[in-house]
Amino acid sequence: MRETPAAPASDPAVSEAAAPASAEPAPVRVMVVDDHPMWRDAVERDLAAAGFDVVGVAADGRQALARFPACRPQVLVLDLQIPEPNGVAVTAEVLRHDPSARVLILSASGEQGDVLEAVKAGATGYLVKSASREELIDAVRRVAAGDTVFTAGLAGLVLGEFRRLADPGAGPEDPGHPELTERETEVLKMVAKGMSYKQIAERLVLSHRTVQNHVQNTLRKLQMHNRVELTRWAIERGLDGD
Amino acid sequence: MLRVVFWVNTVAVNLWNADNFQRPVAGVVVVVLLGAWTAYVLHACADAARRTPVLLGLDLAVAVAALVSSPLLKGEGFQATVPGFWVAGPLLALAVRYGVRGGLLAGAVLAGTDLLVRAEVSQGNYGNVFLLLIGGPVVGYMADSLRRMAAERDRAQREAAAEAERVRLGRAVHDGVLQVLALVQRRGAELGGEGAELGRLAGEQEAALRRLIQAQDAVGPEDRTGIADLTTALAALGSSRVSVATPGAPVELAAHAVEELVAVVRACLDNVRTHVGADAPAWVLLEDVGDRVAISVRDEGPGIPAGRLDQAVAQGRLGVSQSICGRVADLGGSAELSTGAFGTEWEVVVPRGPRVGP
Numbered sequence: 062m063r064e065t066p067a068a069p070a071s072d073p074a075v076s077e078a079a080a081p082a083s084a085e086p087a088p089v090r091v092m093v094v095d096d097h098p099m100w101r102d103a104v105e106r107d108l109a110a111a112g113f114d115v116v117g118v119a120a121d122g123r124q125a126l127a128r129f130p131a132c133r134p135q136v137l138v139l140d141l142q143i144p145e146p147n148g149v150a151v152t153a154e155v156l157r158h159d160p161s162a163r164v165l166i167l168s169a170s171g172e173q174g175d176v177l178e179a180v181k182a183g184a185t186g187y188l189v190k191s192a193s194r195e196e197l198i199d200a201v202r203r204v205a206a207g208d209t210v211f212t213a214g215l216a217g218l219v220l221g222e223f224r225r226l227a228d229p230g231a232g233p234e235d236p237g238h239p240e241l242t243e244r245e246t247e248v249l250k251m252v253a254k255g256m257s258y259k260q261i262a263e264r265l266v267l268s269h270r271t272v273q274n275h276v277q278n279t280l281r282k283l284q285m286h287n288r289v290e291l292t293r294w295a296i297e298r299g300l301d302g303d
Numbered sequence: 304m305l306r307v308v309f310w311v312n313t314v315a316v317n318l319w320n321a322d323n324f325q326r327p328v329a330g331v332v333v334v335v336l337l338g339a340w341t342a343y344v345l346h347a348c349a350d351a352a353r354r355t356p357v358l359l360g361l362d363l364a365v366a367v368a369a370l371v372s373s374p375l376l377k378g379e380g381f382q383a384t385v386p387g388f389w390v391a392g393p394l395l396a397l398a399v400r401y402g403v404r405g406g407l408l409a410g411a412v413l414a415g416t417d418l419l420v421r422a423e424v425s426q427g428n429y430g431n432v433f434l435l436l437i438g439g440p441v442v443g444y445m446a447d448s449l450r451r452m453a454a455e456r457d458r459a460q461r462e463a464a465a466e467a468e469r470v471r472l473g474r475a476v477h478d479g480v481l482q483v484l485a486l487v488q489r490r491g492a493e494l495g496g497e498g499a500e501l502g503r504l505a506g507e508q509e510a511a512l513r514r515l516i517q518a519q520d521a522v523g524p525e526d527r528t529g530i531a532d533l534t535t536a537l538a539a540l541g542s543s544r545v546s547v548a549t550p551g552a553p554v555e556l557a558a559h560a561v562e563e564l565v566a567v568v569r570a571c572l573d574n575v576r577t578h579v580g581a582d583a584p585a586w587v588l589l590e591d592v593g594d595r596v597a598i599s600v601r602d603e604g605p606g607i608p609a610g611r612l613d614q615a616v617a618q619g620r621l622g623v624s625q626s627i628c629g630r631v632a633d634l635g636g637s638a639e640l641s642t643g644a645f646g647t648e649w650e651v652v653v654p655r656g657p658r659v660g661p
Contacts, residue, residue, distance in 0.1 A: 221550020255586030
């Protein structure tokens with residue numbers, strides 16, 4: 062762990078995600094992907110009632126990928142357990158197609174490994190299906206604004222993943238593994254302990270925005286690392302033809 | 304291949320002892336016939352379907368016939384039989400194909416023939432016969448074992464595949480059930496009244512099923528005794544009001560340590576229930592920090608007033624100290640309490656002990 066004495070109060074440049082919330086916003090375009098018709102309808106209804114523009118729905122990965130380019134949603138509300146291709150693959154493919162889109166994972170089962178994979182593939186939000194309607198709406202809104210929506214459980218997984226990457230004894234040799242700064246670890250730990258960004262900001266005497274940026278940076282490092290790994294894997298296998 | 308070596312050996316030995324033959328031409332014919340038969344058997348055995356009992360029986364018969372031909376070709380007092388070590392070929396073939404019994408039978412037939420055709424038995428002859436009798440069953444036994452191991456491996460692979468398929472199907476079914484339960488919970492809460500009650504029940508079942516699936520996922524193929532997974536054990540404490548965050552991967556400790564740590568977390572959660580409220584949320588975080596394991600249990604209650612715990616100890620109530628600090632100290636770790644207006648947080652750190660596993 063690198064020493065960062067006196068963590069900077071102002072944050073390293075993370076501007077792209079900070080969309081101004083001032084202008085009268087056009088309704089956020091959302092696409093709902095869930096193989097369960099009851100859920101699809103319920104989520105669609107709730108989002109529409111809350112003023113979102115549900116531009117499309119899909120029942121499986123194939124439909125989602127086929128309809129995504131035409132619907133051009135800003136936020137994809139995605140169930141992980143869908144018929145092939147699965148949620149992780151859809152996340153990666155959709156973000157390759159449109160890097161400005163945001164993916165919010167809405168998962169029923171506690172498939173921890175899959176959630177982590179989806180986050181590594183670029184999803185910026187995760188919510189369990191037992192979350193209330195208000196939590197869902199709030200999550201979609203925040204994800205659309207470029208924010209990351211973490212549960213305590215996901216933060217724990219991400220912490221664990223960074224520790225695993227940093228542990229030289231475990232797994233294959235990985236010289237370029239990503240590291241969290243001390244402050245990022247501290248923030249992530251607090252998220253994992255169930256504290257809200259606001260509570261963390263108060264405890265650490267930081268701005269709300271700074272806390273958010275720290276959380277976003279941790280995810281970004283993980284995603285970046287994942288991309289590097291994928292590329293390395295592809296080159297090793299001679300798949301970098303195009 | 305081995306047969307070819309045996310045959311070449313037969314040819315060489317017979318050339319060397321060529322002057323022992325009383326009927327050299329017939330001797331050459333027998334050796335050439337053996338060569339032809341060797342070539343045919345090699346060709347036939349290349350395909351498993353043609354490795355029939357008839358072929359192997361004929362093989363043995365040829366060996367016997369070659370042995371029997373020896374006194375006719377070389378006269379009564381011969382030293383080495385015409386086929387010599389070549390007879391090991393049919394013997395091994397039968398042993399490999401029919402195991403101990405095949406090896407024993409072939410060995411007995413060849414040994415018997417060898418002894419019968421000789422006028423007198425020398426020490427060397429006896430040694431060869433003995434080798435035939437021993438070698439056949441031993442090779443047969445090894446072939447049997449190999450076949451059994453291969454069969455067991457195949458069965459294990461089939462079982463693993465079937466198990467994986469069951470897990471996959473189970474997951475699909477579970478996922479559907481979880482979806483419905485979560486939906487009932489959500490809609491129920493919105494309906495209020497009896498609907499809310501139904502929703503609450505559905506929520507509890509959902510949490511229970513989710514824990515079950517996680518616990519099932521964590522069961523590895525091998526169950527080493529004395530070692531337990533703290534991740535699974537703590538995840539089981541999760542509920543609608545208790546959120547449990549873990550590193551995802553198993554955190555293996557001595558089973559005793561896992562039991563004690565679960566008891567500690569349970570005690571912390573009980574405290575939350577009694578002092579903050581039955582519905583008060585709580586958060587558990589498990590971290591695997593290399594040589595240590597850190598657990599934090601947090602609530603957002605009013606906190607514990609300063610001196611309250613010491614007071615309780617002074618009054619002879621050992622509840623918290625005993626069940627939390629005592630257990631942690633026994634494991635060689637430390638438990639720290641921070642409390643204030645923000646709530647209460649227990650931080651438990653215990654050494655991991657000797658690293659277990661590969």
